[in-house]
Amino acid sequence: MSTLTNYTTLLLVVLSLFLGQRVWRWRRTPFPPGPRGIPLVGNIFDLPKKYEWIHWAKYKDMYGPISSVSVMGTRIVLLNSLDACIELLERRSSIYSNRPVLPFAGEMIGWSRQLILCQYSDRFRAMRKMLFGGMGTKAAAQSFVPIQELETRYFLLRVTNSPTELLSNIRLMTGAILLKISHGYTIETQYPDPLINTINTAADEFHTATQPGAWLIDTFPWLQYVPDWMPGSGFKKVAQKFRKTLDDTTNLPHRFVEKSMLDKNASPSFTSALLSNNLDSNEIDIMKCASASLYGGGTDTVSATISAFFLAMILYPDIQRKAQLEIDQVVGYHRLPTLEDRDQLPYLNAVHKEVLRWHVVGPMGIPHCSTTDDEYEGYLIPKGSLVMGNAWQISQDESHYSTPASFMPERFLSDDGHIPELDPRRYVFGFGRRRCPGIELADTSVFIAMAMSLSVFVLGKAKDQDGFEITPELKPTSGTVSHPVSYEYNIQPRSSDTVILIQSLQSEHPLHPKSDAETLHKLKAGDGDS
Numbered sequence: 001m002s003t004l005t006n007y008t009t010l011l012l013v014v015l016s017l018f019l020g021q022r023v024w025r026w027r028r029t030p031f032p033p034g035p036r037g038i039p040l041v042g043n044i045f046d047l048p049k050k051y052e053w054i055h056w057a058k059y060k061d062m063y064g065p066i067s068s069v070s071v072m073g074t075r076i077v078l079l080n081s082l083d084a085c086i087e088l089l090e091r092r093s094s095i096y097s098n099r100p101v102l103p104f105a106g107e108m109i110g111w112s113r114q115l116i117l118c119q120y121s122d123r124f125r126a127m128r129k130m131l132f133g134g135m136g137t138k139a140a141a142q143s144f145v146p147i148q149e150l151e152t153r154y155f156l157l158r159v160t161n162s163p164t165e166l167l168s169n170i171r172l173m174t175g176a177i178l179l180k181i182s183h184g185y186t187i188e189t190q191y192p193d194p195l196i197n198t199i200n201t202a203a204d205e206f207h208t209a210t211q212p213g214a215w216l217i218d219t220f221p222w223l224q225y226v227p228d229w230m231p232g233s234g235f236k237k238v239a240q241k242f243r244k245t246l247d248d249t250t251n252l253p254h255r256f257v258e259k260s261m262l263d264k265n266a267s268p269s270f271t272s273a274l275l276s277n278n279l280d281s282n283e284i285d286i287m288k289c290a291s292a293s294l295y296g297g298g299t300d301t302v303s304a305t306i307s308a309f310f311l312a313m314i315l316y317p318d319i320q321r322k323a324q325l326e327i328d329q330v331v332g333y334h335r336l337p338t339l340e341d342r343d344q345l346p347y348l349n350a351v352h353k354e355v356l357r358w359h360v361v362g363p364m365g366i367p368h369c370s371t372t373d374d375e376y377e378g379y380l381i382p383k384g385s386l387v388m389g390n391a392w393q394i395s396q397d398e399s400h401y402s403t404p405a406s407f408m409p410e411r412f413l414s415d416d417g418h419i420p421e422l423d424p425r426r427y428v429f430g431f432g433r434r435r436c437p438g439i440e441l442a443d444t445s446v447f448i449a450m451a452m453s454l455s456v457f458v459l460g461k462a463k464d465q466d467g468f469e470i471t472p473e474l475k476p477t478s479g480t481v482s483h484p485v486s487y488e489y490n491i492q493p494r495s496s497d498t499v500i501l502i503q504s505l506q507s508e509h510p511l512h513p514k515s516d517a518e519t520l521h522k523l524k525a526g527d528g529d530s
Contacts, residue, residue: 029380032068032077034059043069043076047213050478053363053392056080060393066377068385072219075385076367082400082422085389085431088376089368093432098369100386103221105209108239110246115293116206116366120433126283127290131437134270135181135294141440144181145339145448151177152448153336153505156456158189160502163491166310170449171303175199177445178295178302183253184260184267188515195253195520202249203300205242207479210366248524250292255523256516270294294438301361302442304483306449308359309351311472311484313459316407320459323348324494327455333497337451339444345451350409352447357424358407359474361482363392365430391427456498462488 037043046069048055056078059067065081079085089096097120099106106112115131118124135141155173159166172189175196179185187193208214217223217235226233253271260266261275271291279287313320330344331337342349367386374381381387396404400422401411411421425443429436436442461469472487493499 029375029378031070031075032066032376032379032381033063034068034070034078037070040072042071042073044071044213047071049213051476052212052478053360053390056364056388056390057393057396066379068379068381075382077381077385077387079387079389080393082394082397082427084376085394085427088374088381088387089389089431089434092374095371095374096368096387097433098371100367100369102210103217103224104215104235104239105206108217108224108236109205109209109242111206111209114246114250114289114296115437116297118289120371123286126286127293128433128437130274130287130290131294134273135441136437136439138440141444144441145444147180148177148445148448149338149452151180152445152452153502154189155449156336156452156502157505159453159457159491160493160499166489166491167307167486170306170310171200171299172196173449174303174306174445175295175299178298178441179253180267181270181441182291182294183257183271184269185253185256185520186267186513186516188517193515193517194524195249195517198245198248198252199296199299202245202296203481205245207481209239209242210480249296250288252520252523253295254288254291256520259519259523294441297436298438298442298445300481301436302445304361304481305355305359305442305446307484308361308474309355309446309450310453310459310489311474311487312351312355312358312407313454314461314472314487314489315474317460319351319407319409320454323351324454327451331455334501336501337455339448341451342447346413347409348451348454349447350412352443352450353412353424354407354409355446355450356428357395357401357404359476359482359484360392360395360424360428362428362430362480363476363482364388364390364480366434366480368432368434389427389431394427395424456494456502458492458494460490460492462490 035043035046037046056067057080059078060080065084066077066079068075068077070076079088099112099117099119101107101119102111102117106117111117112119113123115124115127118127133140135144151173154176155169158169158172162169172187172193175193176187179187179195185195187196215235216232223233223235228236257266257269257271257275261272266272271287274287275284313323326345326347327337327341330341337345365388367388370381370383370385370387372383394400398404402408402421410418412423414420425439429439429442461471463469470488472489475485475487476482477485493502
């Protein structure tokens with residue numbers, strides 16, 4: 001027998017033993033429980049079209065805290081308890097920190113280069129390190145507080161002048177804060193800002209591109225090679241359009257900073273600070289995407305939380321009055337509250353936590369992906385499984401919260417010996433190495449907006465044409481980031497003194513600071529990226 005034949009025989013034996021061991025293991029270790037699928041496609045018809053967190057939460061009663069389905073050969077594992085999320089996504093984060101490969105959103109559009117869909121790799125770790133060093137700690141985030149407080153004061157003034165545009169002004173304020181921090185960019189407020197519009201478009205397109213089951217190429221990746229003229233290839237034009245938007249959100253603000261630094265008029269920012277370190281081309285590419293994730297991810301989520309806060313104050317006027325009384329006692333009537341007052345406002349801090357729990361803006365987060373076979377609670381989680389933690393289900397878990405359907409800030413206070421309930425910040429920002437790196441920045445922005453708004457405004461129900469009050473309700477939008485559906489409201493200054501307090505900003509700062517929109521328009525009209 002020849003040497004080649006011996007090697008071939010040995011290889012076949014080893015391969016047979018390996019496959020046999022895996023088959024034996026899979027036969028003796030069951031997958032997490034779930035509904036029975038059908039041949040070839042599995043549980044594809046069990047996938048929800050919307051409000052997936054509500055759909056998957058029902059599995060907890062049916063199958064327990066961990067369950068699963070299989071779609072076209074891919075195992076999807078649902079974690080419906082905090083313990084399961086912590087054990088797998090945090091304690092075993094070394095094998096659950098990857099992201100699934102999404103051919104449409106990740107590869108064709110380019111989101112796999114960005115932090116949100118980047119594979120767990122050196123690139124991902126480099127982006128995280130940049131973000132954490134720039135604003136991930138309390139000390140680092142503290143340097144941005146003056147920007148947050150000033151832009152929130154502008155927000156108060158805009159709402160006073162245009163009370164019917166509260167929700168759009170929330171988004172404008174959030175974008176203004178994050179773009180000032182990330183790139184030193186001053187937004188346009190007299191007409192739609194081109195960069196804010198691009199960011200909002202990119203966020204909408206991301207939600208469209210990552211909608212489960214929406215794109216056939218995610219199931220059959222070979223479709224990317226079909227000719228453009230072939231029927232059914234229209235997804236290629238969509239991907240090209242979406243990629244242009246994503247490239248603009250990454251490259252245009254970076255070019256703005258480079259030009260500002262060249263002209264020696266750059267405002268301090270996350271990007272300018274990093275560029276001053278003489279980065280190489282690879283580090284610059286990583287930094288551009290890290291900066292984009294700061295405002296791209298933060299604008300949507302922070303806006304959704306602040307919108308939910310205003311809705312809660314309309315629905316629960318007694319809680320609004322109690323929070324305002326606390327602010328009045330601590331701050332008085334002759335100045336606006338600042339972040340320095342936070343430690344003396346325990347009830348308002350409790351309101352903040354309850355808003356995070358009451359409306360979870362990332363109910364299911366982005367799926368994690370396992371990098372090796374694993375076992376948990378006697379179940380096999382095979383390599384390549386999509387693992388999803390249901391943060392919304394945790395927020396409604398009666399083992400963590402008494403009467404979870406109620407909006408009750410007192411649950412987080414320790415008066416009369418009461419033990420505070422689970423802090424929602426433990427799970428609403430994600431888990432493990434995929435936990436949001438901008439928690440401190442987001443937390444501060446929301447608190448400042450809450451404190452300043454309650455100090456000067458009274459929020460109430462709108463009235464219809466017959467004078468009857470319109471009671472809004474919390475209706476979340478479906479998608480990766482959930483916003484409250486637009487609601488009607490009535491917002492008024494608390495007194496004439498508060499109007500004077502709001503308008504005092506005009507004597508301290510220009511009402512409409514010169515924006516950088518014109519510079520951005522010129523950069524956009526130019527050719528090439530720097």
